[in-house]
Amino acid sequence: MRLAQVETPALLVDRRLLDANIAALASFVQSRAPGVRLRPHAKSHKSPDIARRQVAAGAVGLCCQTVREAEALAAGGIADILLTNEITDADKAARLAALGRQARISACADHSAHVALLSWAAREAGTTLHVLVEIDAGGGRCGVPSAEAARELATAVAGSPGLRFDGLQAYNGGAQHLRSFAERQAAIANAARIAEAASDLIRQSGLPCSTVSGAGTGTFEIEMASAVYTELQCGSYVFMDADYARNQPSGESGVPAFEHALTVLATVISLPATGRAVCDAGLKAMSLDSGPPSLARHPGLTYGGASDEHSTVQIAPGTVLQLGDKLQLVPGHCDPTVAMHDWIVVHEDGVVTDLWPVARGW
């Protein structure tokens, strides 16, 4: 089947660009910081098929944000999975602990109640759960607020049956989207200082702290060079959304410039007036939370706006567009866009080569 025959809207992944992105990050990290592990984030793709390609390229395992994602990854053969999130629900904790029979499972905690729940679930399941204490690295979301609180919680983990203390989760999501490299550098320097102070204190109390995990597509080169982070959690680099592409690069040579491997395929369903087209991918097919999609692949077309099942497109004079023509839009934000679709349509040179399921829902 050719792309022109695919019913729209549909989520497309260009297999060659995807593999090029996976290879580019893996070889960059391996050459510049061979001691730093790569643990890509599956929340971007929710796809065991893509996760296996990342592991084949050298990743030590995957991150995920939900228990549902962890289950899909384990079922897909991923042997080392970190839930970069807290859970308070007993059923979810039990589901997570059960995965410990198939894979090495880690989760995060920022409160003694998380530690107690994970310990209970691991003992019930007869498995071991590895735990990272999450520290607020400047993002203002989850995480204990101080090195002293991190040390206390690490001690609680180390003393809990069924659990193993591995280290720290120190992710600053907001830093990923600061536009200038200098701003991102300052935010991650602060995150690294916070993580280092906590890991020093934990080690002083006699516990090992072998892992400091964090980073994302917007800042990974900074964490990588920090000498504090041992593990990078980049997710969006596999697809590279329009929002990340708006960041100013560091200017350093050799840093990979990732390609837009993910697009949403849409059909031109209306040409109601000169200079205006309407296509059939709207708010239910693409997330606009980080700005509009890009029409950079279609010279002469400019994105207008979205409603539930429509996007309007402005057509420059001289550009020819016909009813039924297909457009490929690069989403502003890949992660929530992927979660709107059940299948990834994989293509090469305009031909569909695979359908990969998306582990939607919870």
Place this chain on the structure above:
Amino acid sequence: MRLAQVETPALLVDRRLLDANIAALASFVQSRAPGVRLRPHAKSHKSPDIARRQVAAGAVGLCCQTVREAEALAAGGIADILLTNEITDADKAARLAALGRQARISACADHSAHVALLSWAAREAGTTLHVLVEIDAGGGRCGVPSAEAARELATAVAGSPGLRFDGLQAYNGGAQHLRSFAERQAAIANAARIAEAASDLIRQSGLPCSTVSGAGTGTFEIEMASAVYTELQCGSYVFMDADYARNQPSGESGVPAFEHALTVLATVISLPATGRAVCDAGLKAMSLDSGPPSLARHPGLTYGGASDEHSTVQIAPGTVLQLGDKLQLVPGHCDPTVAMHDWIVVHEDGVVTDLWPVARGW
């Protein structure tokens, strides 16, 4: 099962508030404009279960925005379905025409190519498709640009085997979200003038134009009183999202004030610092395209921001919140929020009474 036991994030509908909204609009239209038909829009709920409740309350049928929704409605026993959209894909046209064996099916056209495709599909399926010519009523999306173009296309429909010309689709989506009643009134007065000029011209050419369909939750009372519109397409009133609730009402007595029947259930998963909580419903569980969700049901809590699977919440001094507590967030925009979920969890007095499937995808 009680709501406190439901795994989160989950999409909730309060059955009593839903039925009250359905009854309130039906009785308002029936008492004020008995000649105006109600054809609620299924794009808001994607649920045959809710559609049947709307028909039971007097709706003549349903609108939908995708062929997938039309299929779900027909399978759910809805006998009269209008696709308020154009299609250019032969497979989709064939799927739509096949539904003509089960239900009265209508679709929109704003180009002779749509007319030719619908005629071909109806003849192939051996069914009849009813057609509304869509006219741009000021929304700047789909629709022919003039009364003369509408007349030409109506004539083409009337002369096409397998098709029946019914009238005009004249929807102005942007008008729904103008904040002041006066602005909305001016926008719909303009839409009604456009629709009236086109229907007059069509009738002068000897064709009947029995239907002028349009309106939404933000403006329906204006279309209803216009003496031009014969059919109202309100959708969001069943759930009433936070964005519509920001509109200033007309001030006229008796106009229904719809209740927030739809919420997203979330769990407090982290209390990392004084005054801050984090819950597990983020950008993948709620659409933020029309602004943030409301926490009005939880005095002392203010919505902070969202990431993929998290929302941060500010806690006022004196407000007590615990790990594992459940929150009900009123989405900013119901339609794309519903499309993120596979099931609607129906509840009454805190008890789950039903699970209704959502006709997601395309």
